[in-house]
Amino acid sequence: MSRVARAVIDHAALRHNLAVAREAVAPARVIAVLKANGYGHGLLGVADALREAEAFAVSCLEEALPLREAGFQQRLVLLEGPFTAAELPVFARRQLDAVVHTDWQVAAFEGARLPAPVDVWLKVDTGMGRLGFPPERAAGMAARLAAAPAVGTLRFMTHLACADDREDDTTHRQLELFDEALRGLEGERSIANSAGTLGWHGSHAQWVRPGIMLYGCQPFVDGLPAPALRPTMRLEARLIAVNHHRRGDRIGYGGTFVCPEDMPVGVASIGYGDGYPRHAPNGTPVQIRGRRAGVAGRVSMDMTCIDLRAVPEAEVGDTVVLWGEDPGVEEVAELCGTIGYELYCQVTPRVQRWHQRGG
Ligand SMILES: *Cc1c(COP(=O)(O)O)cnc(C)c1O
Numbered sequence: 001m002s003r004v005a006r007a008v009i010d011h012a013a014l015r016h017n018l019a020v021a022r023e024a025v026a027p028a029r030v031i032a033v034l035k036a037n038g039y040g041h042g043l044l045g046v047a048d049a050l051r052e053a054e055a056f057a058v059s060c061l062e063e064a065l066p067l068r069e070a071g072f073q074q075r076l077v078l079l080e081g082p083f084t085a086a087e088l089p090v091f092a093r094r095q096l097d098a099v100v101h102t103d104w105q106v107a108a109f110e111g112a113r114l115p116a117p118v119d120v121w122l123k124v125d126t127g128m129g130r131l132g133f134p135p136e137r138a139a140g141m142a143a144r145l146a147a148a149p150a151v152g153t154l155r156f157m158t159h160l161a162c163a164d165d166r167e168d169d170t171t172h173r174q175l176e177l178f179d180e181a182l183r184g185l186e187g188e189r190s191i192a193n194s195a196g197t198l199g200w201h202g203s204h205a206q207w208v209r210p211g212i213m214l215y216g217c218q219p220f221v222d223g224l225p226a227p228a229l230r231p232t233m234r235l236e237a238r239l240i241a242v243n244h245h246r247r248g249d250r251i252g253y254g255g256t257f258v259c260p261e262d263m264p265v266g267v268a269s270i271g272y273g274d275g276y277p278r279h280a281p282n283g284t285p286v287q288i289r290g291r292r293a294g295v296a297g298r299v300s301m302d303m304t305c306i307d308l309r310a311v312p313e314a315e316v317g318d319t320v321v322l323w324g325e326d327p328g329v330e331e332v333a334e335l336c337g338t339i340g341y342e343l344y345c346q347v348t349p350r351v352q353r354w355h356q357r358g359g
Contacts, residue, residue: 004238005270006352008324009041011049013230017214018050020227021197028204031055031077031190033211035063040275040344041215041233042353044070049357050214055097057209061090068094077121080131081105088150091118099123099157101131106141109148117152120145121190124181126174128161135181142185155188160203163195164221175202194219198226217330217340233344234324235351237270239288239316242308251305252297257282264308265296268320273301275347276322277336283307284335287321288314 021030032053033039038046047056047067055075058064060083064076077097082088085108091098092114100106101123109120122142125132133141138156145151158178162170178191188206194213196203199220213219216231243265251257251265259265268286272278276299283294288311296307308314323329329340336343 003240003269004236004319005274005350006236006354007041007347008234008236008354008356009045009049010230010232010234011045011355011357013216013232014041014046014049014214015052016230017216017232018053020229021194021208021210021213024198024227025192025204025208029054029207031057031075031207031209032214033057033079033193033209034067035059035079035211036345037063039211039215039341040347042355043067045353045355047072048355055207061087061096064096065090065094068096075119081123082108085112088112088118089114092116092150097121097155099131100141100145101125101133106144109145109150112148112150114150117150119152119155121155121157124156124158124178126158126177126181127170128159128174130159132158135177138181139185142182142187153187155190155207156182156185157190160191160193160196160200163193163200163203164219166199166220166222166224171196171200171203175200212341215340215344216328231324231328233329233347235270235276235322235329235347236324237268237274237304237320237322239266239306239314239318239320240269240303241267242314242316243267250297253300254298257297257305257307261309264312264314266293266306266308266314266318266320268304268306268322269302270320270322270351271300271302271304273348274351275343276304277332277338277343277346279336279338280304280332281335284332285327287324287326288318292327293320 032050057077081099097119099121123132124138162168190207192203192208194210197208197210245259249259278299285292296305
């Protein structure tokens with residue numbers, strides 16, 4: 001028996017979640033966000049599952065070029081644009097869209113002689129406070145880019161900071177600012193992340209940019225009703241030992257779990273070296289034989305101990321589900337003081353991604 005720590009990726013679920021996005025925004029088009037290795041799911045596998053999306057977004061050339069090499073011909077948007085002027089010819093040759101958010105990038109396009117023009121998304125900072133020109137500079141930058149021969153079609157983008165809370169009016173203010181900043185300018189626009197896609201009709205414009213919802217996580221913090229999304233990753237390990245401990249025995253580093261009675265404790269073949277969070281507290285749910293058991297003691301690098309009192313018949317070789325249908329990644333994330341996005345991204349390369357294409 002070899003060590004099993006694997007992430008089963010459900011392509012039917014990815015396709016379902018894309019269909020939910022499409023339905024929410026039609027006739028707007030979808031830029032499926034695949035940065036960070038497809039939110040940890042595996043870049044090329046996710047791209048394959050989501051090939052119906054009109055466009056993909058990634059963060060850099062290292063993520064874009066494998067998609068082109070694999071034959072994906074969609075519009076491919078690099079969300080931070082070029083990191084150096086030397087990258088521009090690659091954008092031109094591989095027909096990659098550049099987000100342009102800062103002065104040197106504008107100057108680089110003005111000074112570039114490229115084998116083909118590059119389509120540009122001018123990024124406006126309407127309140128995220130991260131990338132983009134302030135609204136009052138947008139029109140000036142648009143004029144400069146439009147006049148540059150290295151620039152093909154010019155489009156516009158902004159990013160929402162608080163759309164996950166449907167009662168926060170930051171989003172209304174951001175939409176108004178974007179509109180005002182671009183008044184009179186021709187060109188397609190993109191505003192919405194997942195929360196905008198599902199929660200803010202006024203943010204749909206011509207292109208939406210959902211990420212986390214495609215991977216099955218609700219983008220909202222507010223607990224209001226939202227369309228059903230399907231989980232896309234099941235993180236699995238195996239029980240490699242089942243031990244019988246006595247009341248008072250301590251489990252794992254630091255002895256932070258003390259057996260309250262005589263009880264079985266399993267050892268699962270997964271730990272923080274695989275990306276299962278070390279901060280998972282005692283009792284964090286896992287699933288074995290269709291029932292919930294809980295983490296017992298500190299997660300170690302390669303192994304995690306499991307309180308098997310709820311599944312006393314569990315045996316060596318049983319599958320342990322760390323997240324998936326139940327428990328959901330969001331529930332585990334919350335117990336660990338983080339979000340599903342981070343747990344997904346932390347799954348390390350030694351965890352095999354097992355792409356389930358059928359279904
Ligand atoms: C990551 C990202 C998205 C997707 O955000 P989600 O919350 O995952 O939907 C959209 N736009 C930009 C600019 C991003 O960086």
